[in-house]
Amino acid sequence: MVIMPLSDHYTYWITILLMVAGLYVVIARSNLIKKLVGLAIFQTSVYLLYIAPGKLIGGTAPIASAQFSVYSNPLPHVLILTAIVVGIATLALGLALVVRIKESFNSIEEDEVLVAVHGDAMSEDGDA
Amino acid sequence: MSAEHLPVLLVVVPLLAAPLIVLFRSGRAGWLLAVLASMVSLACAIGLFVQVRGGTVISYAIGNWAPPWGIEYRVDVLNAFVLILVSGVATIVSVYARTSVISEVPSDRHYLFYAMFLLCLSGLLGMTVTDDVFNIFVFLEISSLSGYVLIALGRERRALHAAFQYLILGTIGATFYIIGVGFLYLVTGTLNIVDMAGRIQAVADHRPVLAALAFMTVGLSLKAALFPLHAWLPSAYSTAPGAVAAFMAGTATKVSLYVFIRLLFGVFGARLVLQDLPLLEALSLLSIAAMLVASLVAVMEKDLKRLLAYSSVAQIGYITLGVSLANQDGLTAAVVHLFNHGIAKAALFMLVGGAALRLGGCRLEVLAGMGQRMPLSAFCIVIAGLSLIGVPGTAGFITKWHLVLAAAEAGQWLTIVAIGASSLLAAAYVWRFVEAAYFTAPRHHGVQEVSVGMLAPAVIMTVACVYFGLDTSFTLGAAREAAELLLGAVK
Numbered sequence: 302m303v304i305m306p307l308s309d310h311y312t313y314w315i316t317i318l319l320m321v322a323g324l325y326v327v328i329a330r331s332n333l334i335k336k337l338v339g340l341a342i343f344q345t346s347v348y349l350l351y352i353a354p355g356k357l358i359g360g361t362a363p364i365a366s367a368q369f370s371v372y373s374n375p376l377p378h379v380l381i382l383t384a385i386v387v388g389i390a391t392l393a394l395g396l397a398l399v400v401r402i403k404e405s406f407n408s409i410e411e412d413e414v415l416v417a418v419h420g421d422a423m424s425e426d427g428d429a
Numbered sequence: 430m431s432a433e434h435l436p437v438l439l440v441v442v443p444l445l446a447a448p449l450i451v452l453f454r455s456g457r458a459g460w461l462l463a464v465l466a467s468m469v470s471l472a473c474a475i476g477l478f479v480q481v482r483g484g485t486v487i488s489y490a491i492g493n494w495a496p497p498w499g500i501e502y503r504v505d506v507l508n509a510f511v512l513i514l515v516s517g518v519a520t521i522v523s524v525y526a527r528t529s530v531i532s533e534v535p536s537d538r539h540y541l542f543y544a545m546f547l548l549c550l551s552g553l554l555g556m557t558v559t560d561d562v563f564n565i566f567v568f569l570e571i572s573s574l575s576g577y578v579l580i581a582l583g584r585e586r587r588a589l590h591a592a593f594q595y596l597i598l599g600t601i602g603a604t605f606y607i608i609g610v611g612f613l614y615l616v617t618g619t620l621n622i623v624d625m626a627g628r629i630q631a632v633a634d635h636r637p638v639l640a641a642l643a644f645m646t647v648g649l650s651l652k653a654a655l656f657p658l659h660a661w662l663p664s665a666y667s668t669a670p671g672a673v674a675a676f677m678a679g680t681a682t683k684v685s686l687y688v689f690i691r692l693l694f695g696v697f698g699a700r701l702v703l704q705d706l707p708l709l710e711a712l713s714l715l716s717i718a719a720m721l722v723a724s725l726v727a728v729m730e731k732d733l734k735r736l737l738a739y740s741s742v743a744q745i746g747y748i749t750l751g752v753s754l755a756n757q758d759g760l761t762a763a764v765v766h767l768f769n770h771g772i773a774k775a776a777l778f779m780l781v782g783g784a785a786l787r788l789g790g791c792r793l794e795v796l797a798g799m800g801q802r803m804p805l806s807a808f809c810i811v812i813a814g815l816s817l818i819g820v821p822g823t824a825g826f827i828t829k830w831h832l833v834l835a836a837a838e839a840g841q842w843l844t845i846v847a848i849g850a851s852s853l854l855a856a857a858y859v860w861r862f863v864e865a866a867y868f869t870a871p872r873h874h875g876v877q878e879v880s881v882g883m884l885a886p887a888v889i890m891t892v893a894c895v896y897f898g899l900d901t902s903f904t905l906g907a908a909r910e911a912a913e914l915l916l917g918a919v920k
Contacts, residue, residue: 380563391570395593
C-alpha cells in the first residue's frame with residue numbers, strides 16, 4: 302500500500318485533523334461550551350470532506366456551454382448547505398440548553414453538573 | 430387521486446401542523462391538531478400498508494423529479510410496517526399527552542410541546558419513508574433536535590443535563606452517519622438507496638465502502654442505543670415528561686434500527702456484509718452482551734423508569750440479535766420485535782408516567798402498594814411486563830419463539846442459552862415491580878387511579894400487547910414478508 306504524500310489530497314489530511322481534534326475536544330473537555338465548540342469543529346470537518354472532492358481542478362460551474370467541457374459537481378455543495386443549517390440549529394439548541402443548565406445548576410462544568418445530578422438522585426433516596 | 434400522494438402526505442401533514450400550532454399559541458388547539466395530524470398519518474400509513482401487502486412497491490418522486498436524481502419516497506412492506514408502528518404509537522400517545530403535559534409542563538409552553546411532538550413525528554416518519562440516504566440524515570436531525578427539546582421539557586433540572594448529553598451523543602451519531610453517506614457518494618455517485626445497491630457491488634472491495642459501513646454502523650448504533658453506546662438513553666427516558674418517554678421509547682430507537690437494517694441488507698448487500706466481514710458476528714456478541722448486562726443492571730435499578738430504560742437496551746439487543754442471525758426466522762423476529770417491543774414500552778412508560786404523577790415519583794419504594802391504590806394501572810404494568818419477559822399469550826413471546834428458532838437453525842446453542850438467561854433476568858426485574866406493588870404495604874393514603882384521559886390510551890396499548898400475542902396475522906405476516914424481501918435483496 303502506498304501512503305499518500307502529504308501534498309496530494311491535502312484536504313483529506315485537514316479533514317482528518319479537524320475531525321479528530323473536534324471529537325477529542327468533545328470527549329476531553331468538561332466545559333459544556335467547549336464541548337459544543339468541539340462538536341462544531343467535528344461537524345465542520347464533514348463539510349470539507351464533502352466539498353473538496355466535488356471540485357475538479359480546471360472545472361467550472363455546471364452551466365452547459367460550448368466553451369467548457371470540464372465541470373465541478375455542484376451536488377456536494379447543496380448537500381452541505383443543508384448540513385450547515387442542521388449544524389447551526391444543533392449549536393443554537395446546545396447553547397440554549399447550556400444557558401438553562403447555567404441557570405439551574407449555576408455551573409457549566411460537566412463534572413460539577415454531574416455531582417449535582419447525582420445529588421438530586423440521592424436526595425430522592427432520602428425522601429423515600 | 431389523493432391516494433397516490435399518501436407517501437408524502439404522511440410526512441407533510443404533521444410537518445405543516447407543527448408551525449400552525451405555534452401560530453395558534455393555545456395548548457388545547459395544539460393538542461387537538463397534534464391528535465388530528467397523528468391520526469391522518471396513521472390513516473396514510475394503513476392505506477400504504479394495504480397497498481404494499483403482497484410485494485407491491487410504491488415509488489413516489491418528490492416534486493416529480495425522477496429518481497435517482499430527485500428524492501424518492503419508496504414504500505414496501507418493511508417500512509409500511511414501521512410507519513404503522515410510529516404513527517400508531519404517536520396517535521395513542523398524543524391522546525395521553527393532554528393530561529401528562531398539563532401536569533408536567535409549564536402552561537405557557539404547552540403549544541410548543543405539541544409543535545415539537547409533531548416535528549419529531551414527521552422526522553421519524555420521513556426517515557422511514559424516504560429512499561434517499563441524505564434525506565434520511567435531514568429527517569434524522571429533525572426528529573433528534575425536536576427530541577432534545579422534548580426531553581429538556583422534563584420537570585426536574587436533571588432533564589436539562591440528560592437532553593444536553595443526548596444532544597452531544599446524538600449529533601456525533603448523526604455526523605458519523607453522514608460521513609458514511611459521504612464515502613458512499615464518493616464511490617457510487619448516487620444517494621438513492623436502490624440505485625446505490627446496484628452500483629455498490631462493483632466497488633465493494635474499495636476501502637471507502639468499508640469505511641462507510643463502519644461509520645454508518647457506529648452512527649446508527651449510537652442513535653439506536655445499541656449496547657455499549659446506550660449511555661444517553663436511561664437518563665433521557667427517566668427525566669423526560671411521561672408522554673415523551675412513551676413516544677420515544679416506542680419509536681425513536683426503532684426507526685434508527687430500521688434504517689440500519691435497510692442499509693445493511695438493501696445497500697451493502699450479500700457479499701460485503703454476510704461473507705467478507707465479521708460484522709454480523711460482532712453484532713451478535715454485542716446483542717448478547719446487551720441482553721445480559723442491561724437486564725442485570727435493570728434488575729438492580731431502584732427507579733422504575735430507569736429500570737424500563739435499561740430493559741429497552743436489553744430488548745434492542747433482541748432486535749439486533751435477530752439481524753445478526755440473518756436468516757428468515759431471525760429477520761422475522763427482528764422486524765416483528767420492532768413492533769412488539771415498541772407497543773410494550775409505550776404502554777409501560779405511559780402507565781409509569783401516570784403512576785409517577787399520582788404517587789410523586791417512580792422509585793420502587795414509592796410505588797409500594799400500588800396494586801391496591803391503582804389496581805388497573807398496576808395490573809396493566811404487569812401484563813405489559815409479561816410481554817417483556819416473553820410469556821406465551823403476549824406479543825413478546827412471538828419474538829422470542831422466532832429468535833430461538835433462528836438460533837437453532839444457525840446451530841448457535843449458546844445463543845439460545847443467552848436468550849433463556851435474559852428472559853429469566855427480565856422475569857426478575859418485572860417481579861421487582863410485582864413485589865413492590867402487590868406485596869408491600871401502601872405508603873400513600875387516599876391516592877386514586879389516574880384520570881381516564883391517561884388511563885384509556887395506556888390500557889388500549891396494553892390490550893394491543895396481548896392481542897398481537899394471540900392474533901399474529903398482521904404483525905407476523907408483515908414481518909415474514911419483510912424478511913423475505915430483505916433476504917431476497919442479498920441473494
